[in-house]
Amino acid sequence: xxxxxxxxxxxxxxxxxxxxxxxxxxxxxxxxxxxxxxxxxxxxxxxxxxxxxxxxxxxxxxxxxxxxxxxxxxxxxxxxxxxxxxxxxxxxxxxxxxxxxxxxxxxxxxx
Amino acid sequence: xxxxxxxxxxxxxxxxxxxxxxxxxxxxxxxxxxxxxxxxxxxxxxxxxxxxxxxxxxxxxxxxxxxxxxxxxxxxxxxxxxxxxxxxxxxxxxxxxxxxxxxxxxxxxxxxxxxxxx
Numbered sequence: 001x002x003x004x005x006x007x008x009x010x011x012x013x014x015x016x017x018x019x020x021x022x023x024x025x026x027x028x029x030x031x032x033x034x035x036x037x038x039x040x041x042x043x044x045x046x047x048x049x050x051x052x053x054x055x056x057x058x059x060x061x062x063x064x065x066x067x068x069x070x071x072x073x074x075x076x077x078x079x080x081x082x083x084x085x086x087x088x089x090x091x092x093x094x095x096x097x098x099x100x101x102x103x104x105x106x107x108x109x110x111x
Numbered sequence: 112x113x114x115x116x117x118x119x120x121x122x123x124x125x126x127x128x129x130x131x132x133x134x135x136x137x138x139x140x141x142x143x144x145x146x147x148x149x150x151x152x153x154x155x156x157x158x159x160x161x162x163x164x165x166x167x168x169x170x171x172x173x174x175x176x177x178x179x180x181x182x183x184x185x186x187x188x189x190x191x192x193x194x195x196x197x198x199x200x201x202x203x204x205x206x207x208x209x210x211x212x213x214x215x216x217x218x219x220x221x222x223x224x225x226x227x228x229x
Contacts, residue, residue: 035220042117042204042220043155088154098145099206099218101155 002026004091004102011108018079020105022072022089029091032065033099034074037086046074046087076107084109113139115207117221124195124228132190132224134205140185141207145218146178149202161188195228202226 003025012018024032030051035043049056049063049072056063062075072089089102114137124130134144142163147155159169159180167180177199179191188207192199206220 033218040202040223040225042115042222043206045219098157098160100157103154106152 002029002091002100004089004100006087006089006102006105008103009106009108011110012079014079014081014109014111016079018076018083018107018109020074020076020087020089020107022074022102024070024072024089024091024100024102026091026093026100027070028093029070031092032063032072033090033092034061034063035088035090035101037088037104039085043088079107079109081109081111083107113137113207113219115141115144115205115219115221117205117224119224120222121225122227124226126196126228127194129191129193130195130226132192132203132205132226134188134190134207134221136186136207136219139207141188142185144182144188144205144207146180146188146190147204147206149204149223151202155204158190163188192226195226197228200226200228 006022033048034046036046037043047058047061049065060077064073086104086106088104090099092099116135118133144161146158148158149155158173159167161167161180161182163182169175182188204223206218
C-alpha cells in the first residue's frame, strides 16, 4: 500500500528558514498536499502541488517535488513562532480517492 | 471559502454509551466525506469514506458495527461510536472534498472532536 514518511521533529529559531521533508512510495500520486495542524484543531490546507510540477511558491512557502525520488519538501521562509505546529504531507490519486497522510513533523520555532 | 463544521468539539461519555459526531458542509455540497481518527502525536488514520445516499466504505480493520456512518444529505455526515469503550478515546476528524472537478482545492477538514470515554 501507499506509505508516506516524514521526519518527526524540527526545531528552528525565529527568522530562520524551515525545511520539512516528505517521502512517498505511490508512483501514481497525482496531487501532493501540505497541511498544518495546531494543537487540538483540525487541518488547514497550506498548499498543494500537482505531480507534473517541480516547484511551487506561495508567499513564504515553497514546495519542491522530485518525482523521480518521490521526495517532497516544504520550505517556510522567515519562520515565525506562529508557525509552530504539526505539518502533514499527504498524497492522493485522481478521483474521489482518500488522502494518505504522512506521519507528521512537529515544528518548534523558538524566539 | 469552503467550511466544514464539526460538532461537538469535545465530549466525555461513560463506557457503554453511544456518541454521535456531526459534520456539515456549510457552503458547498459534499457528496463524499471522509472520517479520520488521530491518536496522540500520531498521523491521521482513515476510518471510512462516506458517500451520500449509500453505504460507507470502511477501511480494513475498522468495525462497521462499532462506528456507524450515515450520510443522508449532501451537507451532513454523522459518525456514531456505539457502546463506547476507553480505547475508543481519540480525536476524530472529518473532511470533504471541496470541488467535484478541481481536486487541487484539496480537502476541507472539520475542527475535530476529542472523545474521552470514562
